[in-house]
Amino acid sequence: MPIRLTERRPEVSPDRLLSECVPPPRFAPVRFETYRPDPAEPSQAEALALLIERGNALAEPRRTTKPRRLGRLFRGRKSEPQTKPGIYLDGGFGVGKTHLLASLWHVSAGPKMYCTFVELTNLVGALGMREAVAALSQYRLICVDEFELDDPGDTMLISRLLGQLVDAGVQLAATSNTLPDKLGEGRFQASDFLREIQALAAHFDVRRIDGPDYRHRGLPVAPDPWTDDQVERAAANHPGASCDHFVDLYHHLGELHPSKYGAFLDGVETVGIVDIRELTDENIALRVVVLADRMYDRDIPLLASGVPLDHMFSPTMLKGGYRKKYLRALSRLIALAHTGMA
Structure with missing residues (x-):
């Protein structure tokens, strides 16, 4: 007899939500070496090179003697121009953004976390903001796939969360089909929440990846x-x-x-x-x-x-x-x- 999904009512604890914050099975085996950039789309090879560079930096064990300096990992030395604490891959469907994001997670030294945007908001809802910040601040890298805001509440929630995590030295990497300063566009009055949206965009170095859906x-x-x-x-x-x-x-x-x-x-x-x-x-x-x-x-x-x-x-x-x-x-x-x- 087939399984009836309509008969299932699972209960999921916050601990399980947190423990499952790893790349899904489909992306468990992917690595930078298995990504195949489309020769007709140079932005794909450029994104691959950038993620490899940042992955090399994150592969080094974290210095425990000066944990507050972790926020400088993506910013370079003081004598170099500083970049933003996160990387944001924008592009259409099926161009390999999730493949690259999961590859970055795989090569990075822990502690590290990988989740979708929906899973992140669900986790905050399950833990509460204070507990979520306390738990997530322990991570060196947080990867967020499918980043997209659907309502003002999510905008304010995630803006507040990521701001506190960046202040704690957590590095961010995200993918989306919408540029950070366009999040929420078409779904609510984004202009009413411009401050929050701009605060989100300020955390990320945006890189566009072009190409058809593979x-x-x-x-x-x-x-x-x-x-x-x-x-x-x-x-x-x-x-x-x-x-x-x-x-x-x-x-x-x-x-x-x-x-x-x-x-x-x-x-x-x-x-x-x-x-x-x-x-x-x-x-x-x-x-x-x-x-x-x-x-x-x-x-x-x-x-x-x-x-x-x-x-x-x-x-x-x-x-x-x-x-x-x-x-x-x-x-x-x-x-x-x-x-x-x-």
């Missing part, structure tokens, strides 16, 4: 969906496979905090979803985005029936403020669907 080079936009019966039979024949109706699944997701979506997939090796439909509710769509991210982190193949995946988000959504999130989710779900059909 996941779709030579691939169709989306595979043809299976029938409901095909998905159900395939899930029944795959050990560790789940199978749920799309509507039941997204209603169930609404009853769980997004910080639990990772544990939600514990032991699941294939996800089957029948009767995928076009989404028009923003809240439901954003929950599906988080689930897609956690599936992609764990490299879990997808078996799907219903509308083609590239029709799952309505045209209005794909033109709105969360457009980049939806496009990222589509990019990832289509890649997982191709794996499921292989």
Whole structure:
């Protein structure tokens, strides 16, 4: 019998959230040596060279005699022009930003932490700001993938958190599809929070990475969906496979905090979803985005029936403020669907 995700209600402790702040299984084996810059996109080789340079610096053991000088690691010597305490990789989908970020984490000496932006905000919510600052200040490097602000509360929360961590000497590295001074644009009145947004941008040296989405080079936009019966039979024949109706699944997701979506997939090796439909509710769509991210982190193949995946988000959504999130989710779900059909 397939697993029913709709029957799962995992409980996740703050300790587990913290202990899981490492690159997801998909990016556990990546290294700088396995990154293949596109010769037609010089910004990729430039970003690789920069991250290797910073990785070499972070590979050196931290000096325990003068911990407060850690904040100078990326700033150079006093006689040299100072750079910002963090590196921020901006670019489109599938150009290898996460590969580079995870590679930096792998070569760096600890203590170190790796998480997505959503996981970081969930961690602060679970620990509280004071405890989060105390716990995260112990890290030498914090890598934050998929950095994007969706509301004023997140803007103020993360601005305050990162400011205190930088003051404590923590080094930052982040990826996003949005430049730091454009975070929140299209979703709320960014001008009302300009001070917070500028404070965030001040922490980062921004590097742009250009190029097409490598996941779709030579691939169709989306595979043809299976029938409901095909998905159900395939899930029944795959050990560790789940199978749920799309509507039941997204209603169930609404009853769980997004910080639990990772544990939600514990032991699941294939996800089957029948009767995928076009989404028009923003809240439901954003929950599906988080689930897609956690599936992609764990490299879990997808078996799907219903509308083609590239029709799952309505045209209005794909033109709105969360457009980049939806496009990222589509990019990832289509890649997982191709794996499921292989």
